[in-house]
Amino acid sequence: MEELAQKQExxxxxxxxxxxxxxxxxxxxxxxxxxxxxxxxFGGIVSAWPRLFDMPGAVCIYEINLCDYLNxxxxxxxxxxx
Numbered sequence: 552m553e554e555l556a557q558k559q560e561x562x563x564x565x566x567x568x569x570x571x572x573x574x575x576x577x578x579x580x581x582x583x584x585x586x587x588x589x590x591x592x593f594g595g596i597v598s599a600w601p602r603l604f605d606m607p608g609a610v611c612i613y614e615i616n617l618c619d620y621l622n623x624x625x626x627x628x629x630x631x632x633x
Contacts, residue, residue, distance in 0.1 A: 555582040562602045572602050576609060 558575050559582070565572065576583075583600055590596045603609050 552582075555579055559583075559586075559599065562600065563598075566602070566606070569606070572606055573609070576602060576606075
């Protein structure tokens with residue numbers, strides 16, 4: 552778990568090289584899935600996983616199941632403006 556948290560921190564601080572970013576995104580997929588499911592605000596997801604949203608192709612390549620677990624999160628479909 553600590554190694555995954557370190558990889559998440561690396562993603563927050565680094566935008567490249569692109570292949571390294573995609574490798575780390577791949578390595579942290581299950582950890583990220585749990586993190587997103589447990590999120591309480593969409594902004595928290597973005598700040599926890601910024602490369603997921605600012606790397607072209609990241610969502611398409613590594614988040615094919617994104618809808619499956621985001622749909623189960625009340626954060627995205629909440630009307631509460633957190």
